[in-house]
Amino acid sequence: MQENHSLHNALRQVRHHVGRVMLHGFSVSGLATYLQLPEYDFCVDMGECPVSSIGINHVFLTHAHGDHSRCLMRHHSLRRMMGVEKPSIYYMPADLVPGAEAWIHSEAIFEGVPEQRFKLPEIVGLNAGEKISLKYRKDLSIEAFRTRHAQIGRQSFLPSMGVTLFNHKNKLKDEYIGLDASGIIELRKKGICITREVYDPIITFMGDCLGDNLIDPDLAAIWNSEVLVTECTFVDDGEESMADKKGHTHIATLVKALEKFGPTMKCKHIVLNHFSMKYSSDHILGALQKKIPEAYRDKIIAFI
Ligand SMILES: [Zn+2]
Ligand SMILES: [Zn+2]
Secondary structure (H helix, E strand, O other), rough: OOOOOHHHHOOOOOOEEEEOOEEEEEEOOEEEEEEEHHHEEEEOOOOOOOHHHHOOOOEEEEEOOOOOOHHHHHHHHHHHHHHOOOOOOOEEEEEHHHHHHHHHHHHHHHOOOOHOOOOOOOOEEEEEOOOEEEEEEEEEEEEEEEEEOEEEEOOEOEEEEEEEHHHHHEEOOOOHHHOOOOHHHHHHHHOOOOEEEEEEEEEEOOOOOOHHHHOOOHHHHHHHHHEEEEEEOOOOOOOOHHHHHOOEEEEHHHHHHHHOOOOOOOOOOOEOOOOOOOOHHHHHHHHHHHHHHHHHOOOOOOOO
């Protein structure tokens, strides 16, 4: 194995222009993951908090593992330190909220914040399937969905969720297209609803997940997003069972998913992230070249 220090520096930001999105961030398994979408005022995970994250108002946390969550409150406190008054909003799976609140409180007390001055940041717990508008961007909505990542005990998993970011618009219903302004005003006066809500999926983030999430028919909607960001922690032959044991995706399962959903999917770009820290960039790129079927190779972007 070749050592590659530049790949493993969490403060070295990776930037890719993918579809309608500029994706900035870093993601190496166990080290840190954060993915910023500056034009959409949105960030997924905060395993590291570079200064470029400070202006982002909405942060979604996929799960509680430290390489994704560690700098969540650093984001909050750096904003205050730099005089940003607008409260940032932290979205996360609803079942993580009590633990997150206790953790944030303990960290503040540990840092010497007097109890009477302690104030929780704004945390929004999400349930699977709920669409909500981003607080400061009403043209954008998010919908979280349940994923299976790290198993705790026989049947249960650590709470973890993926998320889709949508452009949200009201469009004129088909039957009213072509109507002039006075006709529209007339219908509105009568209280007739002339618009329908349209949600256009811009990008989906899977977070850390077992590969079988990608072939789960209940999650088939992930393949409708223009961009899908999904983990691909393991790429070598013989690592399939380790991937399952650790709750991560092996490239072989991704290939299965491409074979299953590829012919019908609307997804134009698939960004792979969260590679194991034991691989070099060349090793990752070589494995993708060798193992991704040619028909899909142009869609794949390694986030390294
Ligand atoms: Zn991780
Ligand atoms: Zn994890």
